[in-house]
Amino acid sequence: MQPLLQIQDLNLTVDGKPLVTDLSFSIAAGERLGLIGESGSGKSLTAMAATGLLPRAITATGAVTLGGQQVIGAPERVLNGLRGTVAAFVFQEPLTALDPLLRVAQQVAEPLRRRARRDGHELAGSALQREVLALLEQVALPQPERIARSYPNEISGGQRQRVAIAMALACQPQLLIADEPTTALDVTTQAEILKLLDGLVRERGMALLFISHDLPVVAEIVERVVVMQRGVAVETGPVREVFGAPQHDYTRALVVAAKAFDGALEGTA
Numbered sequence: 001m002q003p004l005l006q007i008q009d010l011n012l013t014v015d016g017k018p019l020v021t022d023l024s025f026s027i028a029a030g031e032r033l034g035l036i037g038e039s040g041s042g043k044s045l046t047a048m049a050a051t052g053l054l055p056r057a058i059t060a061t062g063a064v065t066l067g068g069q070q071v072i073g074a075p076e077r078v079l080n081g082l083r084g085t086v087a088a089f090v091f092q093e094p095l096t097a098l099d100p101l102l103r104v105a106q107q108v109a110e111p112l113r114r115r116a117r118r119d120g121h122e123l124a125g126s127a128l129q130r131e132v133l134a135l136l137e138q139v140a141l142p143q144p145e146r147i148a149r150s151y152p153n154e155i156s157g158g159q160r161q162r163v164a165i166a167m168a169l170a171c172q173p174q175l176l177i178a179d180e181p182t183t184a185l186d187v188t189t190q191a192e193i194l195k196l197l198d199g200l201v202r203e204r205g206m207a208l209l210f211i212s213h214d215l216p217v218v219a220e221i222v223e224r225v226v227v228m229q230r231g232v233a234v235e236t237g238p239v240r241e242v243f244g245a246p247q248h249d250y251t252r253a254l255v256v257a258a259k260a261f262d263g264a265l266e267g268t269a
């Protein structure tokens, strides 16, 4: 069976300068893959290339297939059909996904309405309202009625990220792309959001592309990892193997740093 996302020999450049070089990996339906690497290693650009969202200045070569559709060079009409239906994003900063001038209910309603239309029926009025509240409950938001009436600046950062996750889920995508979804949050909220994402992805059998520079976070949520350094995949494989017996110096350094952090925490306990 063809993978849900297949990236083959992807090269990304800006003014001839390489940003991502000869990158290949794939994600099967229902599989959870982590893309890990230091800041600037090309993780976000790779996710953008996967969905045809690359900035204009960046040139892409190679093959990217999402849901059986070639992405590089595809017309916007085709790409719009893939976004939401096949893949949806959760970004680091929830305000990226949210319009500050619209109440939460209106924002969550939009992808729900679009999905209903895609499935051949109209969703409006009280039926739509019920679905909005049901979705807010699924992402474990307290007092969903109040949150639904609120503007983004009236709720907390963690609650905003839950709303952004609800909006991504509203489309019922086959692949969820989460780009550093917990980085902007405090440690307790990070853990809660991670647990929520983990549960939702498993429950729904969704595939996940999880981007992070944080090794322990990635190890908790994915089955397989691709380790990137300066635009190159230096190591790839099942989480346990890659982190248990890292082959590349960079991966080794990541593992040592994570263990040192754990050790420091134990020392303070």
Ligand SMILES: Nc1ncnc2c1ncn2[C@@H]1O[C@H](COP(=O)(O)OP(=O)(O)OP(=O)(O)O)[C@@H](O)[C@H]1O
Residues within 6 Å of the ligand: 014, 019, 037, 038, 039, 040, 041, 042, 043, 044, 045, 046, 055, 057, 058, 213
């Ligand atoms: N629009 C752009 N024009 C030119 N260069 C860019 C553009 N966007 C990103 N880059 C460069 O491409 C490289 C990879 O960026 P990318 O955002 O993919 O890194 P990342 O691994 O996701 O980093 P972070 O963890 O900090 O988000 C960086 O050197 C960045 O400066």
